Amino acid sequence: MLKKIKKLILKSDEFLYKKFGSSKSIKVLENIKEAEVIFSYLNTVGEKSNVRFVGGCIRKALCGEQVDDIDLATSLEPNAVKEKLLKNNVKVIDTGIEHGTLTAIINKKKFEITTLRKDLKTDGRHADVEFTLNWEEDASRRDFTINAIYADIEGRIFDPLNGRSDLKNKLIKFIGSPEERIQEDYLRILRYFRFFLQYSDNKHDEGVLKSIKKYINGINHLSKERIFDELKKILILKNLYKIFAENKSREIILSIFPQFKYYERLMVFNKINRNIIKNYDSCLILALLVVDKSNNHEYFCHKYKTSNIIKKRLSNISQNFENIKSKSFFSIENIKKKIYLLGKDRVIDLLLFSLCLNKFKNINILELINYTQAYKMPKFPISGNYLKEQGYHDGILLGDKLKKLEEKWINNNFVIDKNNIKTIK
Numbered sequence: 266m267l268k269k270i271k272k273l274i275l276k277s278d279e280f281l282y283k284k285f286g287s288s289k290s291i292k293v294l295e296n297i298k299e300a301e302v303i304f305s306y307l308n309t310v311g312e313k314s315n316v317r318f319v320g321g322c323i324r325k326a327l328c329g330e331q332v333d334d335i336d337l338a339t340s341l342e343p344n345a346v347k348e349k350l351l352k353n354n355v356k357v358i359d360t361g362i363e364h365g366t367l368t369a370i371i372n373k374k375k376f377e378i379t380t381l382r383k384d385l386k387t388d389g390r391h392a393d394v395e396f397t398l399n400w401e402e403d404a405s406r407r408d409f410t411i412n413a414i415y416a417d418i419e420g421r422i423f424d425p426l427n428g429r430s431d432l433k434n435k436l437i438k439f440i441g442s443p444e445e446r447i448q449e450d451y452l453r454i455l456r457y458f459r460f461f462l463q464y465s466d467n468k469h470d471e472g473v474l475k476s477i478k479k480y481i482n483g484i485n486h487l488s489k490e491r492i493f494d495e496l497k498k499i500l501i502l503k504n505l506y507k508i509f510a511e512n513k514s515r516e517i518i519l520s521i522f523p524q525f526k527y528y529e530r531l532m533v534f535n536k537i538n539r540n541i542i543k544n545y546d547s548c549l550i551l552a553l554l555v556v557d558k559s560n561n562h563e564y565f566c567h568k569y570k571t572s573n574i575i576k577k578r579l580s581n582i583s584q585n586f587e588n589i590k591s592k593s594f595f596s597i598e599n600i601k602k603k604i605y606l607l608g609k610d611r612v613i614d615l616l617l618f619s620l621c622l623n624k625f626k627n628i629n630i631l632e633l634i635n636y637t638q639a640y641k642m643p644k645f646p647i648s649g650n651y652l653k654e655q656g657y658h659d660g661i662l663l664g665d666k667l668k669k670l671e672e673k674w675i676n677n678n679f680v681i682d683k684n685n686i687k688t689i690k
Contacts, residue, residue, distance in 0.1 A: 291420045293326050294318050299371040300335065303378075304418040306353050307339060307346065315340050316378070317400075317415040317423060324411050327432060328464070337378045338415060340398050343367055346378055364394050382406065384449060401425045408446055408453050409460060410438045435465045443476040451483035455495045455521075458514065462502045474513055484521055493569040496522070500547040506531035524565040525554040530621040537620060541631050544617055548575050552614070553621050555579070558586040581611045582618050589619040595628050597636070602675055604640055612637050643679045645671050647686065655686065 294300065300318075307316045318326075319338040326332055339346060343362050350357050350369055358368040365380035381403040382394040397403060400423060404413040410428035422429065431438050437460045439446045439453075447453050454477050461469070484492065499505065509515045509528040519525055530553045534542070555562045562579040565571075588594050594603075594615075603612045616630050616637070647670050649663060657663045674681040 291326050291416055293332055295420050299374045303369055303376055306349050314417045317417050319415045320412045323414045323416055335376050337376055339378055340381050342396055343380055407440055410440055435467055437461045437465050443473050447476055447480045451487055452491055452495055458508055459499045462504055462508055489569045497547040500550045506535055524561055527554055533621045533623045548578050549617055552579050552582050552618055556582045578614055585615055589615055592625055609637050
């Protein structure tokens, strides 16, 4: 019941923001009990606030989105933060203490706390930093104006670069010079496109695109893991196709990810029923972009060091790529076989992927997905011990016999006459 109420509040906040520019949803942050505790430990009674919410959690709260990661900025130096929290029995992890960042954990909620800083020197990946007491200096070293909005625990907004106005007007602006910001961290190229897809319905600033093109090779200096983590956030955005529909952004994205050969499948994906589309995750959308019957996906997975789970899911689709082009694949009899051989999750992947090939419009994929989820897996009724009782001996012959019997059972719609097993070759 509580979850339903929270969802209702978030939806109403999102509507109010879009309609009137309301910032009512900042209450989502103010009401986090664990945040109240951290603020109380770090703030000194009677003095100005030493700590504020910052970045993505503010941006999401203002837009009525679900807040997950919570970043805090503080004027206190890392050792002082650590001392105050440990004194109050808060678990603290030195996640990046050389850059002023600690992670505090209360009731399994994580808070990334970073000391106000200015970047002295950067190389496109890392920065040498100096701590500061100046909130404006800290704001000025961030990437985009919409990520340089701060708020205290009472909900008072501190917005030195007018990020809230840019968010309301759907403007994605680099702070200061786009060239300088990009050279500080080349991942900001991908972050720009993520925020543009998520929050903007304006045209790209030509100057920004020019700067991105100028320094696009800097992406090669980043770790593949960082690139792929950012990509996964882009892939789940509902208007992903927009990045490919525009010539200039498509040219940039394909120069970074040349394996995205099949982006036009996203046109079909955009037309899929909302009840079905919620079943797609970043891995499946990646499959739409890269998978065919070749090894295109294998090269991508190797390059970006993806998990084995992602590799196996993409390989499953590639190996069955020709099968899902045949109408017979979607028969109930075949679906049952595939569930037994591949597992329910892999069959659902194939069904969802097939939708975007746009081959068979009269097949009810949602019905097949529901069937797959509800299907009770049959158990092969013959064991090695049973065969021994029938006179078979341990070894290769027994294993071969079991395999042939199982194949016969599967092909016979999971029916076998145990009394006639000796006649089955």
